[in-house]
Amino acid sequence: MTDHVIETRALTKRYGEIVAVDALELRVRRGEVYGFLGPNGAGKTTTLRMLLGLVRPTAGDAAVLGEPPGSRVALARIGAMVEAPGLYPYLSGRDNLRVLAGHAGAAPERVEAVLSETGLSARAGDRTATYSMGMKQRLGVAAALLKDPELLILDEPTNGLDPAGMAEMRAFIRSLAQGGRTVVLSSHLMGEVEQVSDRVGVIRDGALVVEGTVDQLRGRSSLRLRAEPLARAAQLVAALPEVSAVATSGRLLDVTADVTAAAGINQALVSAGIAVSEIGERRASLEDVFLEVTSNGGGSR
Amino acid sequence: MTRQLSSELLVLRKRAATWILLGIWTLLGVFFAYVVPYALDPEDGTGGIRPFLPESLAGTLLAGFPFFGGVFALMLGVFALGSEYGWDTLKALFTQRPGRLRVFAGKLAALGIVLVPFVLALFAAGAVASVVIAQIEGAPVNWPSAWLLVRAIAAGWLILAVWATLGVLLGVLTRGTSLAIGVGILYALVIEGLLSAFADSVGALEPLTQGFLRANGYSLAATLGATVDSIESSGPGSYAGPLVSSVQALAVLVAFVAAFAALSGYLLRRRDVE
Numbered sequence: 001m002t003d004h005v006i007e008t009r010a011l012t013k014r015y016g017e018i019v020a021v022d023a024l025e026l027r028v029r030r031g032e033v034y035g036f037l038g039p040n041g042a043g044k045t046t047t048l049r050m051l052l053g054l055v056r057p058t059a060g061d062a063a064v065l066g067e068p069p070g071s072r073v074a075l076a077r078i079g080a081m082v083e084a085p086g087l088y089p090y091l092s093g094r095d096n097l098r099v100l101a102g103h104a105g106a107a108p109e110r111v112e113a114v115l116s117e118t119g120l121s122a123r124a125g126d127r128t129a130t131y132s133m134g135m136k137q138r139l140g141v142a143a144a145l146l147k148d149p150e151l152l153i154l155d156e157p158t159n160g161l162d163p164a165g166m167a168e169m170r171a172f173i174r175s176l177a178q179g180g181r182t183v184v185l186s187s188h189l190m191g192e193v194e195q196v197s198d199r200v201g202v203i204r205d206g207a208l209v210v211e212g213t214v215d216q217l218r219g220r221s222s223l224r225l226r227a228e229p230l231a232r233a234a235q236l237v238a239a240l241p242e243v244s245a246v247a248t249s250g251r252l253l254d255v256t257a258d259v260t261a262a263a264g265i266n267q268a269l270v271s272a273g274i275a276v277s278e279i280g281e282r283r284a285s286l287e288d289v290f291l292e293v294t295s296n297g298g299g300s301r
Numbered sequence: 302m303t304r305q306l307s308s309e310l311l312v313l314r315k316r317a318a319t320w321i322l323l324g325i326w327t328l329l330g331v332f333f334a335y336v337v338p339y340a341l342d343p344e345d346g347t348g349g350i351r352p353f354l355p356e357s358l359a360g361t362l363l364a365g366f367p368f369f370g371g372v373f374a375l376m377l378g379v380f381a382l383g384s385e386y387g388w389d390t391l392k393a394l395f396t397q398r399p400g401r402l403r404v405f406a407g408k409l410a411a412l413g414i415v416l417v418p419f420v421l422a423l424f425a426a427g428a429v430a431s432v433v434i435a436q437i438e439g440a441p442v443n444w445p446s447a448w449l450l451v452r453a454i455a456a457g458w459l460i461l462a463v464w465a466t467l468g469v470l471l472g473v474l475t476r477g478t479s480l481a482i483g484v485g486i487l488y489a490l491v492i493e494g495l496l497s498a499f500a501d502s503v504g505a506l507e508p509l510t511q512g513f514l515r516a517n518g519y520s521l522a523a524t525l526g527a528t529v530d531s532i533e534s535s536g537p538g539s540y541a542g543p544l545v546s547s548v549q550a551l552a553v554l555v556a557f558v559a560a561f562a563a564l565s566g567y568l569l570r571r572r573d574v575e
Contacts, residue, residue: 049573049574049575052395052396053395053396054392054395054396054573054574054575055573055574055575056573070395072398072399072400075396075397075398075400076398078396080396082392082396083389084389085389085393086388086389086390086391086392086393086394087388087389087390087393088312088316088388088390089388090315090316090317091311091312091315095311095315098308098311099308099309099311099312100308100393100394100397101304101308102304102305102307102308102311103304103305103308103394103397103398103399103404103407104397104398104399105304105397105398105399143393147397147398
C-alpha cells in the first residue's frame with residue numbers, strides 16, 4: 001500500500017491555449033507538512049482545486065487518500081481552505097460553521113471546539129461581515145478542521161494576518177500536523193514554508209521543478225573567504241583534499257567544502273603567509289532556491 | 302439529508318433578503334389584489350364586490366401569482382444559488398462530505414420550504430383584507446371550502462416553485478445574481494409578455510404561448526377561481542388567453558420545475574468551481 005496521501009500522475013489542466021497545470025507529478029507523504037511553493041499564476045491553486053474535485057483535470061489523474069479527487073469518501077477525510085474562505089457575510093462565525101458542519105456530517109460539538117482552537121470563541125456570535133481579514137482566515141481554518149481531517153489543505157492561510165498572527169498561525173499549523181495528520185500548505189511566503197514544512201515542492205508554469213526537504217533544497221553549505229593575495233590563496237585552497245571546488249567571486253573565494261573544514265583551511269592559508277580577513281559559512285536561502293528555480297532556465301536542482 | 306436541509310434553512314432564514322421579499326410580496330400582493338381595485342371602483346368588475354369578499358379569496362389571490370408572485374420567487378431562487386458564487390461559499394460546501402448533488406438537493410428542498418410562508422402570508426393577509434372589505438360593505442363573511450383553500454395554496458406554491466427554480470437555473474447559468482435577475486425579468490416581461498400579447502393577432506404563436514409559465518400558471522389559477530377579468534387586467538403580467546386545462550397546466554408546471562432543477566443540477570455537477 002502506498003504511503004502517499006496525495007499522488008498525481010501527469011495531472012494537467014488547460015484553459016484553451018493556456019496550460020495552468022502541466023503533467024504534474026506530486027507525491028505527498030502521510031504525516032508530513034508539505035510546502036507547496038510557486039509564484040503567482042504557477043498553478044498552485046488550480047492543482048489544489050483539482051485535488052479537491054472542484055476542477056476537473058484535462059488529462060492525467062490523481063489519488064487523494066487513495067480515492068479519486070472529490071469523491072465522498074475522500075472529502076469526508078479532507079479539510080480544506082482554498083484561497084479566501086467562503087463565508088456567508090450575514091451569518092455569524094458560529095452559524096457559518098454550523099452550516100458547513102451540517103453538510104459535512106460533523107458532530108455539532110466540533111463547532112465550539114474549532115472556534116476555541118482558532119481563538120474565535122469571543123467573536124463567534126458576530127456577523128462575519130464585521131470580521132477582519134485575519135479573523136476570516138482563522139474562521140476558514142476552523143471550517144477546514146470541522147471534520148477533524150486526516151488531510152488538511154491550506155491555501156495561503158496567513159493572508160491578511162499581522163506578524164504576530166502569522167507566527168501564531170505557523171505554530172498552529174505545526175501543531176495540526178501532530179498525531180499523523182498530513183498538511184499541504186500552499187504559499188508564496190518563503191519564510192512561512194521554510195519554518196513549517198518537512199518537505200517543499202516548487203511549481204513553475206504548472207510543473208514541479210524541484211522537491212525535497214528544506215535542507216536538501218538549500219543544498220550543501222560552502223565557505224566564503226576573503227584573503228590576500230587572492231590568486232595564491234585560491235591555488236592553495238584548491239589543492240587541499242577537503243576542498244572539492246573553488247571559485248572566485250570578486251574579492252572573495254567561494255569554497256565548496258564542509259563547514260568543519262574552515263579551521264583547517266584557515267590554518268593552511270595563514271601558515272603559507274596568506275592574510276585571511278574573513279571566513280564564514282555560505283548557504284543558499286530557500287528564497288535563493290525559489291528565485292533560481294522559478295526564473296527562466298532554472299529548475300535543475 | 303436532514304442536517305443538510307436544516308443547514309440550508311438556516312442560510313435562508315437568517316438572510317434579510319428573504320424577509321424583505323416576503324414582506325414586500327405580502328404587502329404589494331394585498332395592495333394590488335384588494336386595496337387598489339377596491340379603492341378605484343369596487344363595482345367596476347364583472348362580479349361587483351364579490352372578488353373582494355372572503356368567498357373569493359382563493360381566485361382573487363391566485364391571479365397575482367403567475368406573474369407578480371413569479372418575479373418575487375424568481376429573485377428568491379436567484380439569491381439561493383447565485384449568491385453562493387459571489388460569496389465563494391459553493392466551493393466550501395462542495396468540499397464537504399455530501400457531494401454536489403446532495404448539497405443542491407438540500408438547497409432546493411430548503412427553497413421549497415421557504416416558499417410555503419410566502420403563500421401562507423399572502424393568504425392570511427388577503428383573508429384579513431377581504432374581511433375588512435366585507436365589514437365595510439356589510440356583506441356576509443363566507444369562506445371558501447377548506448379543500449379549495451388547500452388546493453389554492455398548493456397551486457400558489459407550485460406557481461412560485463416554477464419561477465423559483467427558473468431563478469435557480471439562471472443563478473447557476475450566470476454564476477451570479479444581477480444578470481440572472483435581469484434575464485429572468487426580461488424573459489417574464491418581454492419574451493412571455495410580448496409573445497403572449499402578439500398571440501392574439503398571430504395565430505401561429507398560440508401553441509407556443511400555451512407552453513409559457515404565465516399561460517399555465519393563469520390556467521391553474523383560473524380552475525381555482527381566478528376570473529378571466531382579473532387575468533386579463535394584470536398589467537405587465539396580463540394574459541389574454543386561451544387558457545389550457547387544469548391537467549395540462551399542472552403537468553406543464555411540474556415538468557418545468559423538474560426540468561429547471563435537473564438542468565441546474567447537471568450544470569452544478571459538471572462545471573468547474575473556480
